[in-house]
Amino acid sequence: MSRFxxxxxxxxxxINTASLPDIIFMLLFFFMVTTVMRETTLYVRTSxxxxxxxxxxxxxxxxSFIYIGEPIQSHVFGTxxxxxxxxxxxxVDDIASFIESERQATAEAERPLMTTSLxxxxxxxxxxxxxxxxxxxxxxxxxxxxSTMRGEVAGMN
Amino acid sequence: xxxxxxxxxxxxxxxxxxxLLIFFLVTTTMDVDTxxxxxxxxxxxxxxxxxxxxxxxxxxxxxxxxQDRLLVEGDPGNxxxxxxxxxxxxxxxxxxxxxxxxxxxxxxLLGDVEVSRGIISLQNDRGTSYEMYIAVQNELAAAVREIxxxxxxxxxxxxxxxxxxxxxxxxxxxxVPMAISEAEPxxxxx
Numbered sequence: 197m198s199r200f201x202x203x204x205x206x207x208x209x210x211i212n213t214a215s216l217p218d219i220i221f222m223l224l225f226f227f228m229v230t231t232v233m234r235e236t237t238l239y240v241r242t243s244x245x246x247x248x249x250x251x252x253x254x255x256x257x258x259x260s261f262i263y264i265g266e267p268i269q270s271h272v273f274g275t276x277x278x279x280x281x282x283x284x285x286x287x288v289d290d291i292a293s294f295i296e297s298e299r300q301a302t303a304e305a306e307r308p309l310m311t312t313s314l315x316x317x318x319x320x321x322x323x324x325x326x327x328x329x330x331x332x333x334x335x336x337x338x339x340x341x342x343s344t345m346r347g348e349v350a351g352m353n
Numbered sequence: 354x355x356x357x358x359x360x361x362x363x364x365x366x367x368x369x370x371x372x373l374l375i376f377f378l379v380t381t382t383m384d385v386d387t388x389x390x391x392x393x394x395x396x397x398x399x400x401x402x403x404x405x406x407x408x409x410x411x412x413x414x415x416x417x418x419x420q421d422r423l424l425v426e427g428d429p430g431n432x433x434x435x436x437x438x439x440x441x442x443x444x445x446x447x448x449x450x451x452x453x454x455x456x457x458x459x460x461x462l463l464g465d466v467e468v469s470r471g472i473i474s475l476q477n478d479r480g481t482s483y484e485m486y487i488a489v490q491n492e493l494a495a496a497v498r499e500i501x502x503x504x505x506x507x508x509x510x511x512x513x514x515x516x517x518x519x520x521x522x523x524x525x526x527x528x529v530p531m532a533i534s535e536a537e538p539x540x541x542x543x
Contacts, residue, residue: 214363216367217363217366217370220367220370220374221370223374224373224374224377227377227378231377231380231381245483245484245488247389247487247488247490247491248491248495249389249491249494249498250387250388251387251388251389251390253387253388256386259386313386313388314388316483317483318482318483318484319482319484320482320483321479321480321481321482322477322480322481322482322486323479323480325486329393329535332393333394333396334396336395336396337393338392338393338394338395339390339392339393340390340391340392340393341386341388341389341390341391342389342391342487342490343386343387343388344387344388344389344487344491345387346387349432349487349488349491349492
């Protein structure tokens with residue numbers, strides 16, 4: 197019996213942690229590559245609706261974002277949906293100059309490919325969205341992308 | 354013998370890497386930007402002559418009111434049946450005289466084919482919720498995509514999204530145009 201018994205007093209061997217940094221670095225590089233830095237601080241709440249017929253937005257440098265939704269600080273700014281361009285609230289009239297400045301920042305050859313992504317909260321009424329769309333038409337920014345999540349459509353069963 | 358360089362203690366390397374990792378974890382936004390692509394109609398030139406009227410049978414009118422109710426071709430509609438109805442309209446398999454007619458066109462790779470003249474006209478109220486609007490847009494886009502898949506299967510044996518060459522994609526696009534028009538905004542009431 198006792199011949200199978202392990203010799204007492206043997207300690208558990210130390211686990212070699214030399215490769216731990218490598219593992220962490222691997223994770224780090226994964227996140228560094230996949231990360232998209234937040235460029236703007238959101239002041240409006242945009243919980244996007246979901247849809248099934250979604251396409252991926254390509255060439256992020258050619259995309260200008262317009263955020264519409266209820267202000268997050270609703271005790272300061274009220275609950276009426278507002279438009280956010282860059283880092284501040286804006287009105288419908290600012291959209292023309294916004295698109296113009298985005299165009300100026302883009303190489304001329306790529307301007308026809310510019311897309312405006314509308315990130316609109318799902319509870320927003322269409323009125324303000326329609327105003328924005330009309331303004332976009334006036335400045336000939338006709339390619340739009342209604343930002344949606346991939347998922348089941350509301351109201352379907 | 355020269356003194357040995359002391360080994361650098363790499364024990365804190367993991368901590369540094371962890372710190373960086375956590376920084377990227379916090380700042381990262383994993384969601385890829387997805388959405389429904391649409392072209393807005395170009396602005397209307399007030400001096401331009403009125404475009405020729407589209408025949409009534411060629412227009413599939415979808416109204417969404419402020420209570421998010423649907424009116425499809427004059428009847429109260431339902432989001433669950435919208436896709437099917439839009440497909441039936443665009444395909445018009447029975448050649449119903451109240452449904453859209455077809456024009457003969459010669460398309461590369463497909464030859465002489467019939468192209469539906471049907472147009473889906475989507476109108477919404479200012480009070481319509483964005484969620485409902487997207488749901489309707491999605492169903493209409495799905496109707497066109499399903500027809501494109503069917504036609505693509507018929508000609509090329511694979512779905513529209515899996516087509517490999519630009520010519521094939523363009524051919525299907527011409528055969529089944531994404532004919533969804535958004536009316537000039539107006540209050541449809543409700």
